[in-house]
Amino acid sequence: MEKITLGSGCFWCTQAVFQRLRGVESAVSGYSGGKTKEPFYREVCSGTTGHAEVVQVTFNPEVISLTEVLQVFWKTHDPTTLNRQGNDVGTQYRSVVFYHNEDQKAIAEDIKNELDAAGIWPDSIVTEITAFEKFWPAEDYHQEYFESNGSQPYCQFVVAPKVEKFKKIFADRLK
Structure with a gap:
């Protein structure tokens, strides 16, 4: 398994997308990139x-490549704002x-360019491309938020x- 940590706006959206992607073992909402220890x-x-709201994505590189994970990342949010x-x-x-490593950095920079x-x-x-330092999982009520609160405005x-857009564009990669 391999991990990468991605921020693309609200982590509820990001987690809801990556949970549905074939080859992703887990997608955990949390915080990364800040100075405060154990942020809330x-x-x-x-x-x-x-800190940024992020999702730490654990994926099986034998099922889905980092390149494919990053294609989903960039195509399911606006990376220009x-x-x-x-x-x-x-x-x-x-x-x-x-x-999480230099290979991930090189691939991310190549795709971005x-x-x-x-x-x-x-x-x-x-989009910032920066070295991973620490991940703090978000509070329990943020995990799988969309699945538990899908009827909220x-x-x-x-x-x-966002989930529907993802399903349409990446239909062949759904779980």
């Missing part, structure tokens, strides 16, 4: 801890790849459309 949701939401995804604004919602050169988005990709208007 309210602190992270304040934007003062430096700095510290923002939709109405979620702040550094905690930044687009970021926390790589290829996507930027292809001009898929009208603006340049602002945020889930209906934000998470569900």
Whole structure:
């Protein structure tokens, strides 16, 4: 198994996507990239801890490659908006790849450069690619949030459309 830690806005959305991806063993919502030890949701939401909402993805590279994982990552959020995804604004919602080794770093940088050169988005990709240091799992009520709270307005208007977009684009990679 291999791990990579990804931030693409609200971790409820990110986790809901990666849980459905064939080859992913687990997708855990949490926090990474900040200075505060053992951060809590309210602190992270304040934007003062430096953490991003992330999902730590554990995947089987014999089933799905890191390249495929990163293709899903970049195509299921807007990597061109700095510290923002939709109405979620702040550094905690930044687009970021926390790589766990130098091979992951090289692959992430190559894909980012290829996507930027292809001009898929009208603006340049602002996704950070930075070394992984520490991951703190989010509080239990954040885990599998969409599955447990799918009828809530945020889930209906934000998470569900992302999941549907993912299912449409990556239908051949669903569990």
